[in-house]
Amino acid sequence: MNLKKSSRAIGQVLNFISETRPLILILIAVLIKVSVSFYFASLSNPAFPEEWFQATGDTQDFIEPIENLYKTGLLYTELHNNAMLHRMPGFLPFYLPLRFFLSETAALIGIVFFQSILSGISCYVLALMAAKFFSKHKARIFSITFLIAIVSITNSIFDRYILSESFSTSFLIFSLYLFQSALKNKKNSLLLLSGSFMTVTIFLKPYFIFIQLYFLLFLLFAHRKELNARLLKNCLSFTLITVVSLGIWSTYYHHLRGEWVLLQKAMHTRVIWGSKMHRFK
């Protein structure tokens, strides 16, 4: 009896969530993500605002070239170490505009804030995307996905770091949602937009170029019965922004460093795995 009651109550809660206005759900998600980010930031370093965001070794690799661009007009100089040359300027479209109006610290806090907002929105978009695959129990799928996504910290823990995890997760979700909508509605403009979000993801995490190739195959598979000029147009729409952006980036890198690099310079540190630690006897 109690089990029935509680399962009915859960069902009512899930229905209530799915029937709530999208704007309210997004606001709740954003509020949770922003609060978590800034609460964790305040716990780990209460010296606001100077060192509030979590700076790691990789943060400088992302930010310093953009700082350099802001100050000297060039992304890299001879002074930069090799590690920096391995990074694509994935933060450039977010950090540089902020930097024109804000100090370095304020711009970094702005990035953390922006990451948290996008993280919240992406929870809603992910739930919407999952629900679109189902005709039965759409409300349940939507609500469970949304609830787990906003409660989880595995992703939101990175919102307060200036690392690529938070932005790349959010932009990948946006890209996939637009891709899914484009397949359903057969709109090239959505594919173009999806491709542009995928490009941002690739600039943040270069190995995601294989994900774009994977979804290109997905697109071909989806329209395998209609191999024609329209399909070619679809594929072009999905990849156009990526190809153009990578072309500009490679040319710029060649202009600066004198070598052609498609994404970023490969860096591979070879090590041996250890099963456990020992002490010499």
Next chain:
Amino acid sequence: MMKEATRVTGGQFIEWDPDGAMHALVNIDEQFKDDFFPDAFFSDSFSRIDLDEIRVEYAKMKTTKDPKASEAIGIQITSKLRNAIFQYEQNHPLDRQILSRLRAFKRFYFQRAAILIPFPKRENQTMIQLSIKAFYTVFYWVIMLIGSLGLLKNVFLRPSQFGYFFGGITGYILVLFPIVIIASEQRYIAIAYMMIIPFVAQMLSRTEPESLFDAQAISKQY
């Protein structure tokens, strides 16, 4: 092949292990202080005497003010340690090629998800903080386990576009990092974790997905 493809396209990868030799190279101070070293330093071609010599050289390097001399000592130390690693690799191909990857997968998949929550150290934690950490650790494992079952079901048992759509990304990350690159850092799994959530929702709802291109499904917009 995947690794080579990643390299060719400029992928950045570091094989990393807290118990591995690279960790020892980077955190050499800590290693000497704790007097614990990874497997790679225990072979016929490397002994305690070699390690003690390195320790002396390292102390010299830290006190030398001449940057060139310091760099020369650093290169000497690194090459000795790298040689030890190389010898170990030669002598333990199974560990190097297979067991290391399995250990990486285990570490990558069963992350201690709450480790990055910036609460005080265990001894100074309140009961609530401890409970939050414990909850998130278990919560992560439960989500990953249920989600993985859903993923396997939707990709192998009852293949669906839903499975390929979300499973492709999760599968790629779960193969690329621990198996190909032998990396287990927590942040790499964040995207895979998000992509596994819809599978959890499906498993809990006990419902089956429809084709993304099915006319009926298209007409029923959410």
